[in-house]
Amino acid sequence: MPGRVITITSGKGGVGKTTTTANLAVCLALLGQRVVAIDADIGLRNLDVVLGLENRVVYDLVDVVEGRCRLRQALIRDKRLSEMYLLPAAQTRDKTAVNPGQMVEICHQLRPDFDYILIDSPAGIEQGFQNAVAGADEVIIVTTPEVSAVRDADRIIGLVEAGEKGPARLIINRIKPDMVRRGDMLDVSDVLEILRIDLLGIIPEDEHIIVSTNKGTPVAHDIGVPAAQAFRNIARRLRGEEVPFMSLGGSDNLFGRLRRLIAPRSDTH
Amino acid sequence: MWDKFTGKKRVTSREVAKQRLQLVLIHDRSDISPVMLEALKADLIAVISEHLDIDQEGIEITLSESRGRSRLLATIPILGRRTRR
Ligand SMILES: Nc1ncnc2c1ncn2[C@@H]1O[C@H](COP(=O)(O)OP(=O)(O)OP(=O)(O)O)[C@@H](O)[C@H]1O
Ligand SMILES: [Mg+2]
Numbered sequence: 001m002p003g004r005v006i007t008i009t010s011g012k013g014g015v016g017k018t019t020t021t022a023n024l025a026v027c028l029a030l031l032g033q034r035v036v037a038i039d040a041d042i043g044l045r046n047l048d049v050v051l052g053l054e055n056r057v058v059y060d061l062v063d064v065v066e067g068r069c070r071l072r073q074a075l076i077r078d079k080r081l082s083e084m085y086l087l088p089a090a091q092t093r094d095k096t097a098v099n100p101g102q103m104v105e106i107c108h109q110l111r112p113d114f115d116y117i118l119i120d121s122p123a124g125i126e127q128g129f130q131n132a133v134a135g136a137d138e139v140i141i142v143t144t145p146e147v148s149a150v151r152d153a154d155r156i157i158g159l160v161e162a163g164e165k166g167p168a169r170l171i172i173n174r175i176k177p178d179m180v181r182r183g184d185m186l187d188v189s190d191v192l193e194i195l196r197i198d199l200l201g202i203i204p205e206d207e208h209i210i211v212s213t214n215k216g217t218p219v220a221h222d223i224g225v226p227a228a229q230a231f232r233n234i235a236r237r238l239r240g241e242e243v244p245f246m247s248l249g250g251s252d253n254l255f256g257r258l259r260r261l262i263a264p265r266s267d268t269h
Numbered sequence: 270m271w272d273k274f275t276g277k278k279r280v281t282s283r284e285v286a287k288q289r290l291q292l293v294l295i296h297d298r299s300d301i302s303p304v305m306l307e308a309l310k311a312d313l314i315a316v317i318s319e320h321l322d323i324d325q326e327g328i329e330i331t332l333s334e335s336r337g338r339s340r341l342l343a344t345i346p347i348l349g350r351r352t353r354r
Binding site for chain 1: 281284297298337
């Protein structure tokens with residue numbers, strides 16, 4: 001079966017795309033899947049350091065596109081997981097060094113050899129974003145429970161729909177259960193009611209993410225850490241399993257409410 | 270719960286955020302800005318005033334959304350007809 005190309009995007013910057021891409025890659029590889037993570041944030045290369053692979057970068061995405069190396073040569077194998085690879089972004093070029101057609105071609109070449117091709121999109125709605133979604137079979141939108149991030153997510157949902165990528169799914173990151181309980185943070189049901197798309201996962205605010213990023217070992221490796229559990233749940237949902245959502249300070253019968261809230265975005269009447 | 274006993278309702282920042290988001294997204298999704306709505310209102314007043322005597326102060330034009338569609342709601346109080354057939 002050819003691999004699934006899944007792009008992780010957000011609109012607003014800094015909401016957790018790279019963190020999510022790295023951790024989902026690890027979780028899927030831990031589930032025995034062959035995974036390649038592509039850093040499509042050209043000029044602002046990040047995924048290599050989050051994965052702790054920065055010292056192994058020889059070639060990058062732009063080298064592949066411009067024919068300086070073969071695709072295989074640019075793939076960096078993970079230190080711990082033998083079935084996980086990184087295709088790094090170029091650091092000294094900009095988004096215009098690659099075009100959407102070339103991204104489609106790269107995805108096409110990777111599909112036979114991998115189960116999952118995860119693409120870490122840059123923020124924004126310009127060419128970097130267009131490159132990142134061009135080859136995608138599915139799109140995951142990451143947001144945080146904040147007004148500006150949710151607003152930008154809404155814009156991206158519209159663009160993804162217009163691009164006929166199939167329904168995007170949502171990850172809500174950095175939920176603080178205490179603040180939700182105090183009524184000082186939008187909860188999961190609020191965000192879903194506003195955005196009206198399917199929920200793929202919820203991730204708590206977790207200091208372990210910062211510690212793990214410092215070390216270059218994605219938090220997903222740390223069994224028992226809340227954020228690690230959240231990423232593992234998401235990976236299993238991507239595999240098609242039904243995994244209950246964590247309770248992160250929202251209403252108790254969250255699951256039932258979510259069901260009702262997930263209504264189609266555009267109705268004809 | 271506590272609010273029920275005290276009788277006053279604390280408006281949480283969560284509710285404020287939700288309302289503001291809902292409003293801003295109605296404009297974003299329909300691509301109709303509040304400024305454009307004002308221009309539309311002025312034009313509507315001009316056109317309708319040619320036919321009807323309307324209460325210009327009482328006019329309300331709002332964008333809303335229901336069942337995935339943007340809707341323009343105009344409430345225009347009529348003072349009386351200027352002409353009769
Ligand atoms: N759930 C979380 N808990 C705590 N810290 C987090 C969480 N998610 C992300 N972070 C931190 O937030 C910062 C931004 O995350 P990340 O780099 O993944 O965002 P991004 O969307 O890829 O940003 P950019 O738009 O710049 O590419 C990082 O320092 C990361 O460690
Ligand atoms: Mg990033």
